[in-house]
Structure formats: structure tokens, C-alpha cells
Amino acid sequence: MRTTVGADPWLRRFHPSPDAGVRLVCLPHAGGSASFYFPFSRAFPAAVEVLAVQYPGRQERHQEPAVADINLLADRITDALAAEADRPLALFGHSMGAMLAFEIASRLEELGIAVPQLFVSGRRAPSRHRAMESVHTFTDEGLVAELLALDGTDAELLADPEVLQMILPAIRSDYRAVETYRYRPRPKLLCPVVALTGDSDPRVDLDEARAWADHTSGSFDLRVFPGGHFYLSAQQTAVVELVQQRLLPLTWSEIRDG
Structure with a gap:
């Protein structure tokens, strides 16, 4: 796996594209890492440069403490992205990553950095709270059972005690971040939002996915794919096509002229 790490520990460029017209910032799910988006990155043409976010507490950052707070994570990732705003920054987040993408989009717009597109996948709208979530x-054993039920983590890894000892602290921290997050009312986003969900996702129903429309003054679209919470893995080709349709027409002049 070819990776360009660079000076910033938060961002990974698996397929650097210096001449890309737009950057797509991809944020992983709870327990996930930047490498989840390696196939995603490889599937895009050179016109779209994928930046995969690497949270602390995993892979080459495994010795760093994980951050169990969505807002603190969003602050730090926004700081890292400010240096990448020499071209448009679109955001794609799955599950926990969708919450982060929303918070980051809000921060970027507050800084005067236009977000051409926000893609939120596998997560209900921020204002839709479910009571009694306490996986963290x-x-x-219970945490492993939850991961197996969602079918997003390799079962062989979860059966290895040494691997579990390495990964469970970060996973638990991520779940704590997700389950203690509370939406803070603020002005609606200006950017267009596309919500993506699996038709059999136990964590998101269609009404909760449609509620993302309440968080933007821009356009909204809901796309439903076959599959559960990790529909994204099986539906990668269709998702990449959708994202490309939205991003490839973008130019700086279109964004500047609004």
C-alpha cells in the first residue's frame, strides 16, 4: 500500500495527485482507520485527490491516546485541513466519520472556506438522538459482539487476543465519542448535502437519514443502497460514481462565483 504521510499525522494521501481540481477528505467510522479508504482512493481519477483522515490511537499512531470527543477531534482535523484549502475541500464521512464531517464542514464555513459538497454516510442526522446508547x-466481550453484529471488522482480527489488546482501546474511545456527542444548534450549512445509507442498516432508518435535509440551506439528496451499516464496502463502485458525478464538474470559479 503506497502512502504519503507527510508532516501532518492527521492526513494520508494514498494516491497523490498534485494537479487535482478538488480534494475529497474521507473520515472513517468508529474503530476505523485511514486505510479503510485505500480502495476508495484508488478508484477515483486523478482529478480528485483523496485525503484519508487518520485518527490517533491506531496503525502508525497507535502509541498516541485516542480522542474521545467529537468536537475536539473536529477542531484538530479542521486545523489540519486549513493548510489544504488551496483547492476545494469536499467531505465524505461514514458513521462516526459523518458526524465529524458535519462538524468540520460547519467549522470550515465559519472560517470562510467554502465546502463544495458534504457526503454523510451510515449515520442519522445530528439532531436525531437515540437514547440509551452505551456500547462504550x-x-x-460485549464490544466485540457489537462489532461482529455490524460486520465491519474482520472476524479473524477480533478472534486474536493480541490484536484485540491493541485495537479495543481506540474502538471504545470512538464509541464514547459517538455516544456522548450532542448536537449544538447553529446556523444551517451552506453546502449541498448528500446522505447515503444502507436499506437494512440497524443504526439508521430512512426518516433519520432524511433529517439531514434540516441541516443545510443548500440542496439535499438521499441515496439508499442495498446492504447494512457497512453497505459501503459492497457498493463501492456505485458510491464512487455518485461522488464523481458531484465533484468532477467543480472548478474554483464555480465555487467563487457561487
């Missing part, structure tokens, strides 16, 4: 308080 489960025993290790």
Missing part, C-alpha cells in the same frame, strides 16, 4: 460501557 460494554465489557470487551
